[in-house]
Amino acid sequence: MNYTDKIVWITGASSGIGEALTHSFAKRNATIIISGRRMAELERVKQQCNSAAEKIHIVTFDVSNTNEINQAANQVIEKFGKIDILINNAGVSQRALVKDAPIEIDRKIMEINFFGTVALTKAILPFMISQQAGKIIVISSLAGKLGTKYRSAYAASKHALHGFFDSLRCEVWQDNIQVLLVCPGYIKTNISFNAITADGSPQNKMDEGQANGMLPEVLSEKIIKAMENGKEEVAFGGSELIGLKLKRFFPGMLSNILKKRKSA
Numbered sequence: 001m002n003y004t005d006k007i008v009w010i011t012g013a014s015s016g017i018g019e020a021l022t023h024s025f026a027k028r029n030a031t032i033i034i035s036g037r038r039m040a041e042l043e044r045v046k047q048q049c050n051s052a053a054e055k056i057h058i059v060t061f062d063v064s065n066t067n068e069i070n071q072a073a074n075q076v077i078e079k080f081g082k083i084d085i086l087i088n089n090a091g092v093s094q095r096a097l098v099k100d101a102p103i104e105i106d107r108k109i110m111e112i113n114f115f116g117t118v119a120l121t122k123a124i125l126p127f128m129i130s131q132q133a134g135k136i137i138v139i140s141s142l143a144g145k146l147g148t149k150y151r152s153a154y155a156a157s158k159h160a161l162h163g164f165f166d167s168l169r170c171e172v173w174q175d176n177i178q179v180l181l182v183c184p185g186y187i188k189t190n191i192s193f194n195a196i197t198a199d200g201s202p203q204n205k206m207d208e209g210q211a212n213g214m215l216p217e218v219l220s221e222k223i224i225k226a227m228e229n230g231k232e233e234v235a236f237g238g239s240e241l242i243g244l245k246l247k248r249f250f251p252g253m254l255s256n257i258l259k260k261r262k263s264a
Helices: 016-027 041-047 052-053 066-080 102-132 150-176 216-230 238-247 251-260
Strands: 007-010 032-035 056-060 084-087 134-139 177-184 233-236
Touching: 007 016, 007 066, 007 233, 016 032, 016 041, 016 052, 016 238, 032 066, 032 084, 032 177, 041 056, 066 177, 084 102, 084 177, 102 150, 102 177, 134 150, 150 177, 150 238, 177 216, 216 233, 233 238, 238 251
Parallel strands: 007 032, 007 084, 032 056, 084 134, 134 177, 177 233
Antiparallel strands: none
């Protein structure tokens, strides 16, 4: 696929999977919009792309603020006239038991992970329909397929993405719009470090699973390959993906394993 004339918008691009995807598309000579809240970190990502930096544009906004999302979408469309690939990557994880987390924490996680993704997609969708082409990539999680301790709202937000975007796919395939849901397992990013705890503060430590997980640079290339191959849903990771097979064929066994699991 030739990306030279493609416009790619990546949210959550200041670190982790979003940063890795920025580098992957930069190598392919795409024009890239990178978004997040931290201008300094987005600028760092841009400059690290070296000679490709001139084709990278920064648009900051808070994914939990619908007004900012709509303003950002209007700004991008006004400047570029189209979006070929939208990658909804921005999100936050959780490390809190249900009994300890106030409802405000659940709402915050849903606002960021689900409603923010939906709002940006809705803002861009009319333009993709009018151009009769587009690709929407949604970074879900293994938690979007099964729930585990300490991640109730996170799992709920990711499960919700599957329901929404599976439905969207049914509606827009005739408009030549591809919808790809990506379910990563353990990826070596700061997602567990930044995970929200019961009092709203970050966990400030990396889980063992993330520390030993797949490198985001490896994942980003797998995501692009899946998109190019027209996939609708993919899961990437290590041995943790066995959970998907157990969920399908031996759900009782998986439930017992997850019940006895003690670590966050």
